[in-house]
Amino acid sequence: MSIRLESVNVVSMGESVIRDVSLTLERGTLNVLLGSTLAGKTTLMRLMAGLDQPTSGRILVDGKDVTGVPVRGRSVAMVYQEFVNYPSFTAYENIAAPLRRAKRLSASQIDARVRATAQMMHIDHLLQRLPSELSGGQQQRVALARALVKEAPLLLLDEPLVNLDYKLREELRSEIRELFRAGTTTVVYATAEPQEALLFGGNTIVLDAGRVLQYGPALEIYHRPATVRASQVFSDPPINLIRAVIGPEGCRLSPSVAFPLPPHMRALPQGDYRVGVRANHIGLAGHADQGCLIPAKVELAEINGSETYVHAGHGDFQMIALLQGVHEFGLGDKISLDLDPRRLFVFDGAGNLVAAPAENAGGAGAH
């Protein structure tokens, strides 16, 4: 089903938690709700579910106003961060519970649905166990199966993998991705991790301090974040943001660092800006020679086995560069970083995007 929020506001204990959110999620789409803790992700999901009501604004399902209709009157399934199962029910009965409650299916139909869903979640061999006899990952699979078995037209997942081990998360992520690929269910998946938004694809809703900053296909937002804040929410490692001045000679980042304007920046009027560049678009000088050298002092080098994150400072700004391979640097080492101007996002004084790199800027020379 489609769900539409119109100028929705939530005020809780005198504080604005959701601010003027207008959003339409089409039937059968996968939508990742991306935002940090306290951005309002859970609140927004509870509104969509009908668990909470907005202070003002309307919520429409398939064009029909459902504002004020409680969760019981809506067809929604929800999965939470915590593994929520009935402790005294077996996995089988946990999954069957929503079908039994609906009383629309015969016993054999219920049985078939439970087994098919369990198989999809790879827990068909665990159906007779109690939740306490299952690992965390298995418990969350049961909770997911219970949400899926209803075949509700709206499925809400509130950071369902956050309490799982990293490797389990990786596994379940790719399974969930497969499940949602083709379907008529409208899915909303909340997360704080930009990687999950990219992995699931679909649309991303960038939420910050109760406001929707941007809504659109994940890769499109990744390549064209509308504001400084959206670029920050959508970058891990954090995006590098640097003050810049565009003058008659080109663009200047500091007294000693300047470069001629790359094609995508040539139409910009002179003045003050902030430029953003992702960690993987800053390299070591002499390596790929991308066009703008920045002398910097190493503050920290983190090696993850095959790559090195170099934290370095130039004057009063700090950068994180992601270098391929293992590089040993000491604290205070002087290095020369190479930034590719064709890769810069440019934001105006109000923080709005005014120029974005072409999607394949830099070509094969960049890394």
Added chain:
Amino acid sequence: MALIEFKNVAHSYLRSPTRIEDYALRPMNLAWRHGGAYALLGPSGSGKTTLLNIISGLITPSEGHVLFDGKDVTLLPTTQRNIAQVFQFPVIYDTMTVFDNLAFPLRNRGVAAAEVRSRVSEVAEMLELTNDLRRRASGLATDQKQKVSLGRGLVRSDVSAILFDEPLTVVDPNLKWRLRRKLKEIHKRYSVTLIYVTHDQAEALTFADRVVVMNEGSVLQQGTPQELFERPTDRFVGYFIGSPGMNFLPCLLSGEGAEVAGQFIPLAPTLLTKATQATGLEIGIRPEAIGLGDAGSGLAVEIGDVEHLGTRNIATCRLGEHEIKVVVPPEQPIPSERGILKFNPAMTRLYADGRLVG
């Protein structure tokens, strides 16, 4: 200052363990040198928290001895070990101010007021808590509380080691980067031993100089992030480190290499001699060590799903019944349907019954 050693330490939560499976921590000898930054990495249930609690004295091991600088501390309580510990969820006093929370471990030990003030303000500065010092802790968001919790662990200048039990779980990705960096700065500045428990391989590798990988109560491998990435000695380490983990392909030796699903992969001659008698052979190769093209010599594969992750793309390829993940730089085009894989020979490993050959 302390060298921390485990001598035949083992622990079971059962009263009279009989089988090896009864042990949460199987017998082990380990040493943590003074000033190291260590990560204990493993899935839940691997025994890493048990190990941490044995170091801090929260658990007395059922077997073996714990030594600090050669002195047996096995039976000493936490308070006599000079250890600070930070837990997964904030442990702070809600009714106290941030300042009083940070000062607590110092005042508890009778540190003079002037020294308390200077230590607290130093730690607060480092953790960007200076403006919150007068606030009551109850008014803070969870990740702010966790910063206070970290601060309490860091505030004492006399500790032998600081232990962290998944301290960044409740923290946002952006703040994680800043806090991890703070921890490393603190490590450099005070040269204190840090032992950091996590299930997140990315966190472990970026944080630690040495990573200890655990599974099912045993230490499988200890090494630098690069060693663990390039030469995992155990199949589990290969799988657990890296995202996605190492590819494993069952193979048979054939001539100067290995055969996988009817296709040939060259191997170093030294590997071949070592593996002649071995059983359960598998090729192990990192997704980052495979090139993907559309022509030339190599392994002919079908290309399935491609994940676009911004800084890199991951292609899932099929070779017979096997799946091979390949990391491809975002600028590089990925052929559709069929491609040729080239394995970097210097990064191609051979495993026999799950253990590294050579």
